[in-house]
Amino acid sequence: MKIVEAVWLLIQFLIWYNLVFPVLLLIIYSIRGKDKLATGPAPVPELPDYGIIVTAYEYTQQLPAVVASLLKLDYERFHIYVVADKCDITGLHFPPDRVSLLRPEQVLGSNTRSHFYAIRNFIRPHSHLTIIDSDNLTDPQYLNELNVYFKAGFQAVQGVREAKNLDSTYACLDAARDIYYHFYDGKILFGAGSSATLAGSGMAFTTALYKECLGHLDVTGAGFDKVLQDGIVSRKYRIAFAEKAIVYDEKTTGSDQLVKQRARWINTWFKYFALGFKIFFNGLTSLNWNQTLFGLVLLRPPLFIFLILSVFFMLVNLFISIPVSVMWFVGLCVFVTGFYISLKRSHTDARIYQSLVNIPKFISFQLLALLNARKANQISVATRSSQTDHKQI
DSSP states (O other): OHHHHHHHHHHHHHHHHHHHHHHHHHHHHHHHOSOGGGGSOSOOOSOOOEEEEEEEESOOTTHHHHHHHHHTOSOSSEEEEEEEETOOOTTOOOOTTTEEEEOOSSOOOSHHHHHHHHHHTOSSOOSEEEEEETTOEEOTTHHHHHHHHHHTTOSEEEEEEEESOOOSHHHHHHHHHHHHHIIIIIIIHHHTTSOOOOOSSSEEEEHHHHHHHHTTOOOOSSOHHHHHHHHHHHTTOOEEEEEEEEEEEOOOOSHHHHHHHHHHHHHHHHHHTTHHHHHHHHHHHHTOHHHHHHHHHHTSOOHHHHHHHHHHHHHHHTTTOHHHHHHHHHHHHHHHHHHHHHHHTSOOOHHHHHHGGGHHHHHHHHHHHHHTGGGHHHHHTTOOOSSSOOOOO
8 A cells, every 4th residue: 555655646746846846947047047148158250141941831821921021130141941832822922032932842741841841942051040930920130139149159049939919818828828938948947057948930050950950850740849859959959048039929819729739739748758758867867957957848748737637636635635735735826926927027918917817718628639639630730720821730
């Protein structure tokens, strides 16, 4: 019985620590996170030359707006590559001296294939590349803000994906989730001496590092960013977080879109979370703080899963062990406090605060997404909302 009890308590602890881990990160950050750039490699004097890769799959309605936004970047050394996979491009017209419109003869059907198709069609050997979604808009200073970190010697940088639309409850809750992750998995994790997690777009790399990490792989389905960040951190590089390098991202607007999107993300977590064990134990054996901390973050379940499990364990322990139930309550209070801190320390729109009362409904749709996670890659391929193009998987 003691073995069963020990296993029961261990399972609970592995879930419970996720509630307090963000605040522990915040404490570490407050101690050592003030001089982030000082931990980078040797400075790089030359300004990067960027290949900006925009991928689209089937739908092109927002590409003119995306390209128009990129052409307003306050920077000279870049060229835009639009990879229109399985798209009708007859109505698309861009200035050829600044934009290469590429339509593969055969359907590629994956992000990385589109990225490498663009790389093979670079008009010159760009030193760096940045990846933009087909519904993103960019701040004019986006590349300049990335350069702060590239000039400091980093080879991989993640920017911030701020909400482009807050016109529905779901969009606001989606934005609140992004703020939480950008704060803890971006700013705080990087400032604590580890790496920011990658977000799929609004990220940039030296072209050499990107090719080194993914050039020998054929990643299909969602989650290429998980494989990429594993490749980067496993090679003992740090992914910098540039909180002023902003791209504006279309947020989920409807319940059907939410379920399909979250099903894909949940599927991705189950598919790739084991990479966290490899990185974590590599970090322990090599005494690499970046890998150790990053591995722990990758092992964390999706937010709604460990919150639901936490409430479940708290209620069950009311009949088993009141002190343990109290610990669960304290952990939930710490998590809520940490979530509030992330919103308070970020530029959070009042509509996002007002939407928080709908979190239980939001979680219920994610439970539905969990049930659809196994077939996520099949149902998501042709997904499109009324306002956004499909983000290629």
